[in-house]
Amino acid sequence: MNASPEPVAEAAVTKQRNQFDFAWWWDRVGILMVLILLVVLMSIFAPNFNRVDNLLNIARSISVNAILAAGLTFVILTGGIDLSVGSIVAVSGVVAVIAAIEGVPAPVAVVIGMAVGGACGLVNGVLTAYLALAPFIVTLGTMTFLRGLAYTITNGQPIVSSDLNFKDLGNGYLLGIPVPVIAMAAVFLVAWFVLERTRYGRHVYAVGGNAQAARLAGVQVNRIILSVYVVAGICAGLAGVIFAARVISAQPTAGTGYELDAIAAVVLGGTSLVGGRGRIVGTLIGAVILGVLTTGLILLNVQFFTQLLIKGVVIILAVAIDSLKQRPELLSVLFGRGQGPSKG
Amino acid sequence: MDKPLLELSGITKRFGATLALNDVRLDLRAGEVHALMGENGAGKSTLMKILSGNIQRDAGSILIDGQPVEIRTPRDARAQGIAIIHQELNTVPAMTVAENLSLGQEPRNRFGMLDRGRVLRDAREKLARIHADIDPTKPLGSLGIGMQQMVEIARAVSENARVLVLDEPTAALSRAEAQELYAVVNRMRAEGVGLIYISHRMEEVWQLADRITVFRDGGYVGTGTRGEMSEADVVRMMVGRSIGDLYRHDPRAPGEVVLDVKDIQATGLGPASFQVRAGEVVSMSGLVGSGRTELARLVFGADRRSGGKVLVNGRPSNPADPSKAIADGLAMVPEDRKGQGLFLDHSVERNISISSLDQFVSGEVVRDGAVRKAVLEQMERLRLRKNAIDLPTRALSGGNQQKAALARWLLRDSPVMILDEPTRGVDIGAKREIYELIDALARAGKAILVISSDLPEAIGIADRVLVVRGGRIVKELQAHEASEENVMRYAVGAGANHQTSNPGTQP
Numbered sequence: 001m002n003a004s005p006e007p008v009a010e011a012a013v014t015k016q017r018n019q020f021d022f023a024w025w026w027d028r029v030g031i032l033m034v035l036i037l038l039v040v041l042m043s044i045f046a047p048n049f050n051r052v053d054n055l056l057n058i059a060r061s062i063s064v065n066a067i068l069a070a071g072l073t074f075v076i077l078t079g080g081i082d083l084s085v086g087s088i089v090a091v092s093g094v095v096a097v098i099a100a101i102e103g104v105p106a107p108v109a110v111v112i113g114m115a116v117g118g119a120c121g122l123v124n125g126v127l128t129a130y131l132a133l134a135p136f137i138v139t140l141g142t143m144t145f146l147r148g149l150a151y152t153i154t155n156g157q158p159i160v161s162s163d164l165n166f167k168d169l170g171n172g173y174l175l176g177i178p179v180p181v182i183a184m185a186a187v188f189l190v191a192w193f194v195l196e197r198t199r200y201g202r203h204v205y206a207v208g209g210n211a212q213a214a215r216l217a218g219v220q221v222n223r224i225i226l227s228v229y230v231v232a233g234i235c236a237g238l239a240g241v242i243f244a245a246r247v248i249s250a251q252p253t254a255g256t257g258y259e260l261d262a263i264a265a266v267v268l269g270g271t272s273l274v275g276g277r278g279r280i281v282g283t284l285i286g287a288v289i290l291g292v293l294t295t296g297l298i299l300l301n302v303q304f305f306t307q308l309l310i311k312g313v314v315i316i317l318a319v320a321i322d323s324l325k326q327r328p329e330l331l332s333v334l335f336g337r338g339q340g341p342s343k344g
Numbered sequence: 345m346d347k348p349l350l351e352l353s354g355i356t357k358r359f360g361a362t363l364a365l366n367d368v369r370l371d372l373r374a375g376e377v378h379a380l381m382g383e384n385g386a387g388k389s390t391l392m393k394i395l396s397g398n399i400q401r402d403a404g405s406i407l408i409d410g411q412p413v414e415i416r417t418p419r420d421a422r423a424q425g426i427a428i429i430h431q432e433l434n435t436v437p438a439m440t441v442a443e444n445l446s447l448g449q450e451p452r453n454r455f456g457m458l459d460r461g462r463v464l465r466d467a468r469e470k471l472a473r474i475h476a477d478i479d480p481t482k483p484l485g486s487l488g489i490g491m492q493q494m495v496e497i498a499r500a501v502s503e504n505a506r507v508l509v510l511d512e513p514t515a516a517l518s519r520a521e522a523q524e525l526y527a528v529v530n531r532m533r534a535e536g537v538g539l540i541y542i543s544h545r546m547e548e549v550w551q552l553a554d555r556i557t558v559f560r561d562g563g564y565v566g567t568g569t570r571g572e573m574s575e576a577d578v579v580r581m582m583v584g585r586s587i588g589d590l591y592r593h594d595p596r597a598p599g600e601v602v603l604d605v606k607d608i609q610a611t612g613l614g615p616a617s618f619q620v621r622a623g624e625v626v627s628m629s630g631l632v633g634s635g636r637t638e639l640a641r642l643v644f645g646a647d648r649r650s651g652g653k654v655l656v657n658g659r660p661s662n663p664a665d666p667s668k669a670i671a672d673g674l675a676m677v678p679e680d681r682k683g684q685g686l687f688l689d690h691s692v693e694r695n696i697s698i699s700s701l702d703q704f705v706s707g708e709v710v711r712d713g714a715v716r717k718a719v720l721e722q723m724e725r726l727r728l729r730k731n732a733i734d735l736p737t738r739a740l741s742g743g744n745q746q747k748a749a750l751a752r753w754l755l756r757d758s759p760v761m762i763l764d765e766p767t768r769g770v771d772i773g774a775k776r777e778i779y780e781l782i783d784a785l786a787r788a789g790k791a792i793l794v795i796s797s798d799l800p801e802a803i804g805i806a807d808r809v810l811v812v813r814g815g816r817i818v819k820e821l822q823a824h825e826a827s828e829e830n831v832m833r834y835a836v837g838a839g840a841n842h843q844t845s846n847p848g849t850q851p
Contacts, residue, residue, distance in 0.1 A: 198708040199701040206698055209687035216646060216678055216685070217698045217752065218670040276689055 030321070031270055031282055035289050042292060046299035054295070056178055062291030063180035064089070064239045064246075066284060068258055069265035070191045071235025073283045074228040076266050077195070078208045079275025080135040082229060084124060085262060087146035088236035089255025092116040093244035094153050097161055106166040110241050117237020118230050120146060125229035129222040135229075143259070150252040159250040170245030180242050187235065191280045204228060208275025264311075265290055268318045289314070347410065349374045349538045350426075350507050355404035357390055364390045367404070368564040370557055372507060372538040377529060379541045379553035382582055383771035386559040388542050392509055396428045397421040408507075427500030428509040431516075431769075433492050437485030441495050442467035444484050445502065470502040471495075474528050488633075490521025497528060501537075508532060509540040514548060515769055518632035518797070519832070526552060544771065545798075546575050558582055583773055591779060591804035598624035598807060600657075602791035603674075603760045608642050608652030613815035615652060620760065620791040625782060627794040627806035630835045635815035636795045637679055640762050644676045645669040656760060670699060675758035677749050679765040679795070681742075685749045688738040692728070693719050695737050696751045722751040727777065743774030750781065761785065764795045779805055799828045811835050 042049045068085050075082045096113030100106065120142065127138045172179040195201035206214040207224045215221045236255075243254050268286030271278025293314060297307045348371040357365040365387045372378050380388050393399045395406070397415040406413050408424055415421050421428075435444050445467045453459040467480035476494040484492055493513060500508055510529070514522040529539060529552055543549050549556060550570065557567040558581040565581045598621035607615040613635050620626045628636045642649045645663025654661045661672035669676075678684040687695055696719045697704070704715045720730060726747040732740065737748055746766065753761055763782070767775045782805055786792055796802040803809060809826045811819040811834040819834040 197710060197712075199705050199710055200708055202694065202698065202701060202710065205690065205694070206687060209690050210684075212684045213678075213687055214698075216644075216666050216676060218667040219698070220665060220667050276687065 031268065031285050031289070031318070034318070035285055035292070038289060038292050038296070042296040042299070046296050049296060049299055054299075056181070058288075058291050058295045059181040059184075060178040061295065062287050063178075063184040064243050065258060065261050065265060065290065066184050066287035067187050067235050067239040067242070068262035069269075069283045069287050070187050070280065071232035072259075072262045073191065073266050073269075073271055073278065073280050074195070074204060074231045075135070076208075076263075076271050076273060077204050077275055077278055078225055078228050079211070079273075080128060080225065080228065081139065081263070081273070082121075082124060082135065082232045083139040083259050084120065084143040084146055085232055085236040085239075086255040086258035086260075087143045087150065088117045088120045088233055089240035089243055089258055090150035090252055091120065091146050091153075092237035092240035093254050094150050094159070094250040094252065096166070096241045097159055097164065097244050097250035098153070100165050101159070101161050106169075110166050110169065110238075113241035113244075114234050114237035117240060118234040121230040121233020121236070122226070124233065125226035128229060129225035147252075147256075150254075154250060154252045156252060158252070160248065161250075162248060164245065164248050166241065167245045167248050170242055170247070180246070183238065183242060187238070188280065188284050195280050200224075200227075205276055208272075208277075210276070261290060264315050268315065286318075348372060348407070349409065351405075351407040351410075352391070352395070353405055353407075355391060355394060355406075356402050357387075357394065357399070358402055364562050365394075365401075366563050368559060368562070370540075370564075370567075372540060374506070374538050375533055375536045376554045377533055377539045377541050377552050379543060379549045379556045380559065381543070381549065381556060381578060382559035382565075383773050386582070386771075387562040388559055389511070390562075391559075392428060392511060392540070392542070395421065395426060395507075395509065422503060425504055425506035426509070427503060427505035427507070429493065429496050429500065429511065429513060431512050433489075433496055435484055435492060435496055437483070437492075439484060440481055441471075441478055441484050441487070442480035444495055445470050445480070445499050447499075466502075470498045473501055474498050475531060476524075476528070488518075488521060490517045490524060493517070493525065494528065501532070505537065507538050507540070509542070511542045512544065512769070513541075514543065514545065516632075520631065522548065544769075546578070547800075549578075550575065579772065596623050596625070596783075596786055596807060598622065599789065602657055603643075603793070604653075604655040604658075605643055606653040606655070608639070608649050608654060610638075610642055610647060610650050613638050613642065616812075616815070616817050617652075618810055618817055618820070620793050622759070622789045622791055623786050624808070625786050625792045625794060625806045626808045626810060627796055627802040628810045628812055629796065629799065629802040629831050630812035632797060634812045634835065636812045637764055638815065639812065639817075640676065640764060640793065640795060643669075644674055644762060646676070670756070670758070673759045674762065675699075675753035675756060675760065676762040677746075677753065677764060677766060679768070681745055681749055681768075686737050686745060689736050691734050692723070692737055692740070692748050693733045695748050696722060696755055699752050700756045718755055719751070722754045725754065726751055726781070741771075743770040746770050746774065746778065750778070754785075759789075760791045760793070762793045762795070765797065766794060767796070767798065767801060799831060803828065803831065 048054055068089070072082055072085060092113040095116045096109045099112045100109040104112065124135070124139055124142055127133050128135045169179055169183070174182055195204065203214070203219045203224050206217065206219050207221050211221050240255065244250055265286035266283050267273065268289055269278065269282025269284070271282060290311070293311060294307065297310060302310070350372040352371070353369040355365055355368050356363070368387065368391060370378070370380065370391065382388050390399070394401045395415065397418045397420050400416065406415060413424055415424065436447065442463050446463045451459040451462040451466065464480055471478050471480060474494065474497055476498060478487065478491055478494060484495060497508070513525055517525065526548070529541070533539060541549070541552060553570055555567060555569050556573060556578060558565040558578060560582060600622050601619045602622045603620040605619070606617050609615040616639055618626070628640070630636050638647065641647045643654055645666050645668060648664070656673045659672070661669060661674065663669035663672065666676070682688060693716060697715045701710060704711050704718070716733070719733060723730060723733065728744055728747050728751070732744070737745060740748065750766070766782070767778055770778065782792060782794065794802070794805060803823070803826045807823050809821045809823070809831055810817050811821065811831055813835055821830065
């Protein structure tokens with residue numbers, strides 16, 4: 001016998017699926033459609049846009065931001081934020097270059113750079129998880145501190161090393177594909193696997209979805225929170241090493257403002273800043289959109305100032321659509337569907 | 345007196361393919377308390393949303409004083425003198441009682457500034473009208489839920505509400521708070537207000553209602569005066585079948601001690617000691633704020649304890665964190681299902697599997713197929729619809745959400761289960777299923793500790809009742825010696841006047 005009376009809300013969900021369910025579609029293909037539209041437009045209007053070497057260039061140019069955004073996705077999924085990743089790019093790049101100059105073999109220098117990033121993330125994580133400080137404030141502090149550290153180590157001057165032993169990480173090719181692009185692909189593959197297929201990934205979503213419930217369900221919430229900042233730090237460390245390799249030098253100003261581009265990529269990709277909702281694939285698409293937009297606008301000879309205007313509008317539009325999907329009543333107002341939603 | 349104040353007839357509302365309301369009617373006289381009853385999903389809330397102007401009916405008519413009216417927005421409803429007190433209160437906790445009472449209609453002095461003196465005077469007057477003894481200068485959030493509700497009622501009354509709808513007003517109230525609410529309800533009835541009272545609690549309906557209307561599955565079943573109907577009649581009308589006795593009475597045979605709690609304490613709590621045996625259901629009873637939930641949280645490691653021991657099957661469990669307690673064999677379904685129990689945006693599958701992933705991983709990788717299979721098994725056991733597995737938990741009804749919360753621990757198969765208010769906000773059909781489940785779990789050898797504010801439930805499902813007051817266990821009663829009066833006497837403390845000993849009602 002049917003023991004559970006049919007609640008109206010459940011019926012409403014089915015109802016929406018039958019009609020055109022904007023939120024459902026936007027969640028799955030919305031942002032991808034935006035990317036495809038953008039690519040089509042660029043191919044038509046921008047000369048040479050869809051040449052293979054240009055596309056590879058775009059891929060290489062977005063790799064640093066995409067890797068930062070991948071790490072940041074973990075943090076934002078738990079409902080946190082990390083503003084320090086741009087500064088970590090500088091510190092880890094500086095340390096890796098100095099290590100290489102001191103004669104450390106290339107792979108070790110790269111690992112040192114990533115470890116430095118991880119250590120910075122550990123500080124963020126400890127302060128956020130165990131001292132229960134607001135991550136926005138903590139990472140605002142470490143952002144400033146680490147930038148100062150990068151200046152202090154380098155005395156404010158770039159350290160150029162023309163025979164940098166890991167410079168292939170930024171400039172080399174493997175089977176015709178730029179090495180940074182391969183690194184980016186590897187990072188996203190691992191991140192996707194971890195978030196979608198592992199217990200750890202499910203715990204990350206749980207902490208962002210409802211931290212109190214996660215704790216009572218047996219998730220070690222503090223440990224998860226600590227770990228996501230370490231993940232973001234390691235990613236930022238890798239991004240920093242790649243950036244240093246690309247410019248064949250240690251720049252104390254490296255990565256300035258990158259945290260905001262990375263956050264933009266994550267949010268464009270549909271990850272909620274409140275936590276608990278989002279996909280790593282979305283982050284990749286978000287980063288690609290930003291890259292395509294930048295390169296395309298350059299190819300179209302759009303002035304730098306105007307580029308910024310356009311990028312700003314795109315980011316706000318994407319977030320607005322995302323928030324509309326959370327509030328169907330606004331949508332029905334916009335599209336004149338008559339009365340509001342019928343929540344049960 | 346006999347002409348209806350409010351008359352709803354032929355009301356029909358469709359959501360997509362679902363007929364949420366089908367030709368229902370309800371009439372309300374001035375000076376009457378009219379109870380509206382029905383299981384979750386029966387259509388009570390939908391009708392109230394139509395009455396409050398939050399949604400529009402597809403068909404039917406609304407008459408006030410015999411005149412047809414249109415209610416398109418909440419503002420229309422207020423203009424017609426209709427006020428609704430929802431389960432979720434519609435107030436601002438950070439503002440004072442007085443500020444809340446003048447919200448949206450703040451009096452201004454001749455300089456156009458907020459007239460603070462009048463805000464306070466008005467508030468006193470509004471509170472006095474319902475005889476509520478509340479200090480209007482206190483922040484609303486510092487009051488108990490019951491008092492906050494009073495403030496909202498005072499606001500409704502001050503807007504000259506002639507029709508007042510109370511949607512499960514006592515769901516979160518202690519006994520003493522509920523008594524105060526009943527007094528206010530009676531006073532308003534005497535003043536000629538018509539009250540629609542939605543409740544799942546049979547005893548309060550019997551205490552308050554002049555007439556009772558029952559809905560089932562979106563349809564009107566019947567109306568009768570309290571004198572014409574028995575509780576059994578109403579239950580039969582609600583479920584469409586005779587539900588029989590809610591509680592089983594054939595004795596269980598408790599086995600070894602599984603949960604052994606010795607002198608656990610923390611600031612303001614304990615020391616408390618008790619045991620729960622395999623195959624036994626023990627309930628913790630006491631007033632809201634007596635420390636029942638807090639004691640359970642200490643056992644579960646959700647809060648830090650300053651002393652004492654917990655043994656599970658003879659092995660010490662000294663958790664610094666619930667994850668350790670869970671590994672030791674404990675499970676807890678918290679009272680606040682939405683805030684602390686569930687991940688409302690996540691799928692039912694994620695919600696149920698979250699605590700048992702260790703059983704379904706190879707290394708760290710989750711075996712998705714195995715998880716789904718196991719989750720479906722538990723859903724079937726609890727009679728949750730299979731196709732709900734990928735729905736966000738938010739989309740389920742209260743009863744089904746509670747089943748999902750329970751399923752999490754059924755999947756884990758924990759030997760000790762702590763269930764805090766397992767049937768709050770759950771309709772009578774789901775309630776019965778949950779009782780059956782608790783009984784079946786006990787018979788399968790689980791040790792079960794239930795916390796319940798519903799006294800008949802606390803006594804009816806348990807083998808023993810622990811009465812908690814002031815963070816301590818003041819009395820242990822065997823099932824056969826526990827009666828509602830008996831438990832209440834210990835819960836309020838012998839000789840004490842429980843109206844004033846309840847922390848929620850301190851002036």
